[in-house]
Amino acid sequence: MALKNRMKWIAYAFVLPALIIFTISVIYPVIENFRISFYSWNGLSPMNPVGLTNYIQLFRDPDFINALKNTLVWTVTTTVIGVLFGTIIGILCGLTDINTTVVRTAIFSSFGISATASGMIWLGVYQPDFGLMNAVLEALGLPSLARPWLGDPNRALIYVIIAYAWTQTGFSMIIAYGAISSIPQILYEAALIDGGNSWQITRFITLPLITNAIRLATFLTFLSSLKAFDLVFSMTGGGPIRSTEILGYFMYTDSFYYFKLGYGAASVIILLIAVFIIAIPVLLERSEKT
Amino acid sequence: MIIALEKRFQELHPEVKVKDINVTSGEHRAVIKTMLLGGETVDLIFSAWPSFDKELHDAGLLVPIDTAWQQYGWDKSLNESWKKLGTIEGKIYGAWYLADNRSGVWYDVKTFEKLGLSVPATWDEFRSVARAYKEAGMVPISLGAKIWAHTDVFENLLLRVGGPEMYMKLAWHEIPWNHQVVRNALKRWQELLTEGLFPDANTMLATDWFGAFQQVIDTKTAGLNLMGSWVNVRAQQEFKLVPGEDYNFFQFPVIDPKLPKNTTEISGKDWLVTKTGKNRDAAFLFIDFVLSREGGGIIAEYGSGTPNRLVPLEQYDAVMSEIVKLFAANEVVFVLDDLLPSELSNEFRTQLQKFLMTPTDETIETVMAAIEHKAKEVY
Numbered sequence: 001m002a003l004k005n006r007m008k009w010i011a012y013a014f015v016l017p018a019l020i021i022f023t024i025s026v027i028y029p030v031i032e033n034f035r036i037s038f039y040s041w042n043g044l045s046p047m048n049p050v051g052l053t054n055y056i057q058l059f060r061d062p063d064f065i066n067a068l069k070n071t072l073v074w075t076v077t078t079t080v081i082g083v084l085f086g087t088i089i090g091i092l093c094g095l096t097d098i099n100t101t102v103v104r105t106a107i108f109s110s111f112g113i114s115a116t117a118s119g120m121i122w123l124g125v126y127q128p129d130f131g132l133m134n135a136v137l138e139a140l141g142l143p144s145l146a147r148p149w150l151g152d153p154n155r156a157l158i159y160v161i162i163a164y165a166w167t168q169t170g171f172s173m174i175i176a177y178g179a180i181s182s183i184p185q186i187l188y189e190a191a192l193i194d195g196g197n198s199w200q201i202t203r204f205i206t207l208p209l210i211t212n213a214i215r216l217a218t219f220l221t222f223l224s225s226l227k228a229f230d231l232v233f234s235m236t237g238g239g240p241i242r243s244t245e246i247l248g249y250f251m252y253t254d255s256f257y258y259f260k261l262g263y264g265a266a267s268v269i270i271l272l273i274a275v276f277i278i279a280i281p282v283l284l285e286r287s288e289k290t
Numbered sequence: 291m292i293i294a295l296e297k298r299f300q301e302l303h304p305e306v307k308v309k310d311i312n313v314t315s316g317e318h319r320a321v322i323k324t325m326l327l328g329g330e331t332v333d334l335i336f337s338a339w340p341s342f343d344k345e346l347h348d349a350g351l352l353v354p355i356d357t358a359w360q361q362y363g364w365d366k367s368l369n370e371s372w373k374k375l376g377t378i379e380g381k382i383y384g385a386w387y388l389a390d391n392r393s394g395v396w397y398d399v400k401t402f403e404k405l406g407l408s409v410p411a412t413w414d415e416f417r418s419v420a421r422a423y424k425e426a427g428m429v430p431i432s433l434g435a436k437i438w439a440h441t442d443v444f445e446n447l448l449l450r451v452g453g454p455e456m457y458m459k460l461a462w463h464e465i466p467w468n469h470q471v472v473r474n475a476l477k478r479w480q481e482l483l484t485e486g487l488f489p490d491a492n493t494m495l496a497t498d499w500f501g502a503f504q505q506v507i508d509t510k511t512a513g514l515n516l517m518g519s520w521v522n523v524r525a526q527q528e529f530k531l532v533p534g535e536d537y538n539f540f541q542f543p544v545i546d547p548k549l550p551k552n553t554t555e556i557s558g559k560d561w562l563v564t565k566t567g568k569n570r571d572a573a574f575l576f577i578d579f580v581l582s583r584e585g586g587g588i589i590a591e592y593g594s595g596t597p598n599r600l601v602p603l604e605q606y607d608a609v610m611s612e613i614v615k616l617f618a619a620n621e622v623v624f625v626l627d628d629l630l631p632s633e634l635s636n637e638f639r640t641q642l643q644k645f646l647m648t649p650t651d652e653t654i655e656t657v658m659a660a661i662e663h664k665a666k667e668v669y
């Protein structure tokens with residue numbers, strides 16, 4: 001019993017440094033952010049307590065509601081596109097006999113580079129005068145389809161979503177590929193002996209065994225999309241006419257452009273609550289399994 | 291240019307060590323504020339926004355420079371209007387060292403001459419010039435409305451239909467944004483838009499300011515572009531063009547002949563001395579160098595404009611010397627968008643984008659109402 005207790009304290013001692021760093025860099029800023037959300041403060045002036053006013057105003061602010069709607073569309077579509085394409089590519093790479101290292105590296109690099117750099121790349125793709133997209137369309141004899149892609153407030157969000165989903169595809173691909181690689185080869189051999197075709201093998205062996213990995217990729221991609229900011233910042237600055245303004249960008253403008261730090265902090269708390277609502281059931285389910 | 295100024299300053303004052311803290315983001319105000327909030331200590335800040343200077347002043351971060359102004363005799367370098375621009379609540383805080391003309395319409399000289407055009411002085415002549423480009427199959431007036439450049443068009447229209455007094459009243463919200471003068475300015479813009487003298491709305495909203503300028507002097511797909519005179523430097527450095535020969539500018543045309551003819555919209559940069567800085571004397575010494583004839587000369591050599599009147603005209607290139615003459619001869623007003631609080635500025639930009647999408651009478655009313663609504667919230 002004494003040994004068990006001692007081991008427990010040793011375990012805590014090992015965790016302690018990480019816990020201290022986590023508390024300083026995550027827990028404390030969250031608590032401080034929560035506190036600031038009850039003040040009116042521009043960062044330079046004295047802090048003025050305003051109670052729940054920031055929260056009440058947020059839900060009356062049409063720009064916040066717009067950002068909320070855009071965020072919903074953004075997170076769902078970037079997650080679906082990113083995970084779907086990533087998983088398909090991961091499965092194809094995992095099941096083929098061809099060496100796919102170059103393909104995997106190329107696709108994964110989209111996840112590896114910074115979102116700002118991705119934004120600059122995609123700006124080059126969508127640029128109206130010299131952009132790749134319009135150049136390709138013209139080369140294909142389809143100049144009528146060329147357009148100022150990011151200038152249309154009704155469609156700009158779609159084009160930015162495509163750019164962001166591209167950055168997430170590599171992540172899902174590597175998760176799916178890793179999961180497939182860990183499936184014992186013997187299962188495939190048995191299926192082949194039993195006369196299973198490619199579709200049946202994928203449907204009844206591969207997909208069920210990588211489901212957890214796909215769920216994890218979906219969960220992490222969703223959370224990542226929810227707090228996205230830099231790609232929108234570098235590509236559109238939330239425009240035109242706020243059509244690509246998502247919560248991450250809204251928080252930035254309110255906090256660091258308008259310097260309404262209390263108001264910005266309140267929107268951070270709303271986002272944090274959304275993240276908790278999504279994350280807690282998944283984490284609870286995982287902890288029950290383990 | 292700043293590096294060249296610093297290098298020469300160091301040669302003259304080896305006892306002072308200059309260290310730059312780079313602000314790399316596109317939104318300098320946010321980064322500077324965040325850095326100051328984070329405890330960064332600097333002696334000097336350069337700013338381009340009088341409203342930002344005021345914010346820093348109100349937060350008690352700046353020291354007045356009146357005493358140094360007297361001691362170093364900066365009246366010799368900057369005239370009363372620039373001194374006034376750097377004054378907050380009766381004390382001088384900003385020493386302006388860069389100046390840009392924001393009322394200049396740029397064109398490619400060869401295309402202009404090929405079409406047999408002459409510099410328009412009136413609104414009707416301006417429209418005729420734009421029509422000539424249209425007939426030649428070009429975009430008459432390019433515009434980068436992706437972020438902010440479209441506001442310059444509105445501001446110059448406002449200046450020409452309302453004059454400098456109304457312009458400044460609107461800047462300080464002494465008249466509402468749904469005032470008749472705003473409506474008149476938007477109506478003038480509406481005339482140009484409905485006549486097809488600008489690109490389609492989506493193209494404008496997808497183009498940034500530099501892209502729009504490039505269409506005039508590089509790809510030559512557009513005829514005219516209203517842009518700040520810093521493009522003079524870019525045209526020379528990036529496109530190796532000769533000012534006055536390859537490209538030139540004219541001032542935004544007169545609309546109401548009863549108003550002062552060439553009132554010029556300007557922007558610029560000023561030096562601010564911080565309260566937390568530990569080397570105040572060195573900071574003043576640096577400002578004194580920048581405002582000297584030699585310092586101003588370095589700025590002029592780089593193709594930029596300076597309000598420093600010690601710099602002889604012949605030190606500027608052909609285009610910039612004309613701009614500097616305009617500064618001296620006409621009343622100047624600071625660019626409106628930079629006088630507005632950030633939140634109102636953003637609403638102003640967004641609402642004008644809405645106007646570009648649908649330039650109808652109805653939109654004019656809703657746009658004016660929306661900016662006024664935000665202005666009431668902010669002021």
